Amino acid sequence: MEEQVAAYVAREQKQPLPPPPSEFGTVATLRKNLFATPFDTIITIVLGLFTAWAVWRLVQWGFATAVFTGENREACLAGEGGAVGACWAFVHAKLGQFVYGLYPLDQRWRVDLLFALLAVLMVPLAIPTAPYKRLNAILLVLVFPFVALVLLTGGNIGLSGGWVAFLFIIAAFISSALAAGNVTASAKLLKVANGLALVGLLVLLAANVVASGRVTFLDFRFSMLSLFAFFLALGSIGASVLSSLGAREPRHAGVLRILLPPLVTAVLIAVLAADFGLQHVPTNLWGGLMLTLVVALTGIAASLPVGILLALGRRSHLPAVRLFSIIFIEFWRGVPLITVLFMSTFMIPLLLPEGVTFNQLLRALIGVAIFSAAYMAEVIRGGLQAIPKGQYEGAQALGLGYWQMMRLIIMPQAIKLVIPGIVNTFIGLFKDTSLVYIIGLADLLGTVRRGFSDPNWITPTTAATGLVFAGFVYWIFCFGMSRYSMFMERRFDTGHKR
Numbered sequence: 001m002e003e004q005v006a007a008y009v010a011r012e013q014k015q016p017l018p019p020p021p022s023e024f025g026t027v028a029t030l031r032k033n034l035f036a037t038p039f040d041t042i043i044t045i046v047l048g049l050f051t052a053w054a055v056w057r058l059v060q061w062g063f064a065t066a067v068f069t070g071e072n073r074e075a076c077l078a079g080e081g082g083a084v085g086a087c088w089a090f091v092h093a094k095l096g097q098f099v100y101g102l103y104p105l106d107q108r109w110r111v112d113l114l115f116a117l118l119a120v121l122m123v124p125l126a127i128p129t130a131p132y133k134r135l136n137a138i139l140l141v142l143v144f145p146f147v148a149l150v151l152l153t154g155g156n157i158g159l160s161g162g163w164v165a166f167l168f169i170i171a172a173f174i175s176s177a178l179a180a181g182n183v184t185a186s187a188k189l190l191k192v193a194n195g196l197a198l199v200g201l202l203v204l205l206a207a208n209v210v211a212s213g214r215v216t217f218l219d220f221r222f223s224m225l226s227l228f229a230f231f232l233a234l235g236s237i238g239a240s241v242l243s244s245l246g247a248r249e250p251r252h253a254g255v256l257r258i259l260l261p262p263l264v265t266a267v268l269i270a271v272l273a274a275d276f277g278l279q280h281v282p283t284n285l286w287g288g289l290m291l292t293l294v295v296a297l298t299g300i301a302a303s304l305p306v307g308i309l310l311a312l313g314r315r316s317h318l319p320a321v322r323l324f325s326i327i328f329i330e331f332w333r334g335v336p337l338i339t340v341l342f343m344s345t346f347m348i349p350l351l352l353p354e355g356v357t358f359n360q361l362l363r364a365l366i367g368v369a370i371f372s373a374a375y376m377a378e379v380i381r382g383g384l385q386a387i388p389k390g391q392y393e394g395a396q397a398l399g400l401g402y403w404q405m406m407r408l409i410i411m412p413q414a415i416k417l418v419i420p421g422i423v424n425t426f427i428g429l430f431k432d433t434s435l436v437y438i439i440g441l442a443d444l445l446g447t448v449r450r451g452f453s454d455p456n457w458i459t460p461t462t463a464a465t466g467l468v469f470a471g472f473v474y475w476i477f478c479f480g481m482s483r484y485s486m487f488m489e490r491r492f493d494t495g496h497k498r
Contacts, residue, residue: 061085062468068092076459086465087457094451098469101287101442107279110151111290117144126484128491141301142264146271152286152294154278155271161222164269165204165230166352171261172197172236179240179258189243193236200232219273237262283361287442289473294361295368295433295443300426302369307376312406314381325377332374337432340367345439364436372429379421383414416492423485427478434474445470 018024034044062085067076070089077084091098100108121140124130149155176193203225212224222230240258286294313325332340344367348358358366387410395405415422437446448466451457 072456073459073462076457076461084459084461086468087459087461088465090451090457090459090462090465091469093457094448094454094466097288097451098444098447099289101291101447102285103281103287103290104279104285107281110278114148114151117147145301146268150271150274150276150278152281153283154280155274155276156278156280157272159220159269159272160226161217161220161230162204162207162226164218164220165200165222165226165233167265167269168230168233168237168262169197169200169204171265172200172233172240174261175237175240175258178261179243186243189239193239193243196232196236196239200229200236203232204229283359286361288447289444291361291436291441292430292433292444295365295436295441296430298365299368299372299429299433302365303372303376303425303429304422306369306373308380308411310373310377311380311384314377315384329374329377332371333378335371337368337371337435338438340371341435341439343367344370360439361441364439364441368429368433368436372425375425375428376422379418379425380414382421383416383418384410386417387413419485419489419492423481427481430477430481431474444473 035041065083065085066088067084067086068088069092070076070087071093075089076087096105096108100111103111121136121144125133125136125140130136172193176190176197179193180190207223207225207229210225215222215224215227217227217230237258241255244255244258310325310329313321314329316322316325335343341364344363345360348363348366352358391409391413392405395409400408433443434445436443437449442450448470451466452463
């Protein structure tokens with residue numbers, strides 16, 4: 001009996017059995033996902049036939065019957081050979097205009113150099129393992145805009161004294177806000193700084209209606225009122241610096257932070273007024289993909305920080321700040337972008353101080369930045385609301401001030417949570433740049449549409465070919481932003497999975 005029992009005991013590891021043929025392999029996968037039921041089978045066949053038909057028609061139109069070379073419209077007209085598909089010869093002939101607009105031919109190297117610099121700075125910054133991230137970010141955020149402005153315009157932009165006073169008043173307000181971020185700063189001196197900056201702005205606005213003499217100061221032509229406003233701005237900056245000298249943080253750190261806005265303003269004015277020996281190219285000659293990138297990158301760079309400030313303002317405990325942020329966000333979110341562009345084009349000149357003028361491109365950039373900042377503020381506010389209250393309490397328990405808490409603890413977590421919303425706003429902004437064509441700026445889509453009116457290339461397929469080309473370019477940029485967003489989500493997705 002014992003020998004019979006021992007005969008059934010396994011003496012070695014048994015190999016696992018293979019899965020059933022009905023659950024493994026290509027046939028099983030297709031049966032499970034596409035042909036599981038009769039209804040699934042019908043839908044799969046119908047959609048498969050439609051997809052095959054659509055792909056065949058696109059390949060036939062875009063490649064099989066397309067025209068890739070030609071000197072004029074005659075190459076893209078249907079002859080004895082039958083119908084003609086896409087007129088890629090039109091895209092090839094107009095490619096320079098699609099990229100540069102009406103930028104002078106002998107100066108397009110400046111745009112190419114700018115594109116190369118942008119790629120050199122952005123690619124290492126986008127790679128997580130690349131070194132020198134801080135230096136790269138400083139070059140991209142602080143240095144590259146000045147270089148781009150000089151390369152695209154040529155520099156030597158004549159600035160009036162009103163412009164100088166206006167820029168320094170803005171710098172004075174920013175310096176005052178930075179000084180107020182330190183809770184131990186002198187409250188009396190901060191009130192003096194804010195008062196001087198506000199009076200300077202009012203004096204500069206009064207220069208529009210009050211006649212005053214002209215005077216030259218620092219090689220700039222001031223009116224007497226604008227010069228007085230300039231000195232008031234300098235006094236405001238000085239009061240902000242003095243307010244931080246008695247603060248608890250190291251004096252040099254507080255002073256350098258407060259002096260950064262006026263220093264950047266001074267560098268900007270020096271760059272705009274300097275003569276670099278380049279041919280001046282007015283903005284009405286800019287166009288094509290170059291103009292699209294200028295509008296999109298400016299809107300993206302401005303909307304994120306402004307949106308963060310508006311989101312913080314909407315959650316502020318100060319009634320005036322909260323009310324202003326709510327009114328700003330709700331007003332601009334309730335107005336279409338086309339209306340915002342028209343408002344910025346025709347109303348901004350009415351609100352500017354004497355001697356300060358904005359060209360059409362700058363007015364459009366302001367409108368796009370304000371519009372996108374309102375949407376960005378709500379995205380950031382959603383991330384702030386997702387942060388547990390314990391994070392705020394822990395930061396306060398460590399003795400961190402408000403701005404330190406936001407910069408070091410709260411905001412990094414909030415931004416990480418709303419990366420999809422941020423990138424979605426950026427993608428929408430990039431596509432909305434095509435609306436600047438309404439106010440006379442020839443972006444990529446506007447330049448393509450202008451090419452349709454060229455009598456040398458008017459054919460039945462020219463418009464469709466140009467629009468497909470423009471749509472493909474927009475898709476490349478938007479798809480790239482989307483994929484990079486997904487990559488960053490996976491990289492930062494820590495502590496949220498179970």
